Amino acid sequence: MAKNEVKVLVACGSGVATSTIAQEEVKRIAQEAGVPVRIMKGTIAEVPAKQADVDLVLTTANYRKPLDKPHMSVFGLVSGVGKAKVSAQLAELLKKILAE
Template sequence: MKEYHILIACGSGIATSTVIANRVKNLCEDNGFKVKVQQVKIVEVEKMASEFDLIVASTRVPETVTTPSVFAINYLTGIKPEAVDEQILKVLRDLGE
C-alpha cells in the first residue's frame, strides 16, 4: 500500500496545523489511506512542496507551488468541514489512479 506524504501548513507551524494534522490523519486512515503528515510554517511550503503528495493549509499556498493543495480553514471555523474532507479524499483517490 502506498504511503502518501501530506504537508500541513499554517502561519506558525504549531497551533492550527496540529488541529488540521490530527483531522487529516484520522480522515485518511479511516478511509483506507496510509499517510505520513508533517507540520510546517506556510513560509516553508514553497521549498518543501515537491517532496509531498498533498498540501493541506489554513492559509493560501503560494501560486508557484504545483503540488495539489486543499485550503482547510473550514476545519478551524467548523463550517462545512466535511467539504474539506471530500476534497482531500478526492485528491488522494486521483493520485492513486
C-alpha cells in the same frame, strides 16, 4: 504505479497551532478513506521549499502562490465551517493521489 502512502505537508502561519488541529483531522479523514499518509508540518513560508518532499500540500491559511504539487485549503477542518465538504474533497484527493 500506485503509491503505498501519500506524503502530506500541513502548513499554517506559525507551523504550530492550526496545523496541529488540521493534522489530526487529516489523519482521521485519511484513515476513514483507507489511505495511508505520512504528515509533515510546516509554516506557510516553508511551503515552496518543502513541497518537493511531499505529494500534497494542505494549508490552513490562504495560499495563492503557484505550486508544483496539488494544494488544498483545509481551513474548514479547523474552523468547522464547511467541514464535511472539505473532508469529502480531501478524501477524494488522497485517493486520487494514492492511485497515481
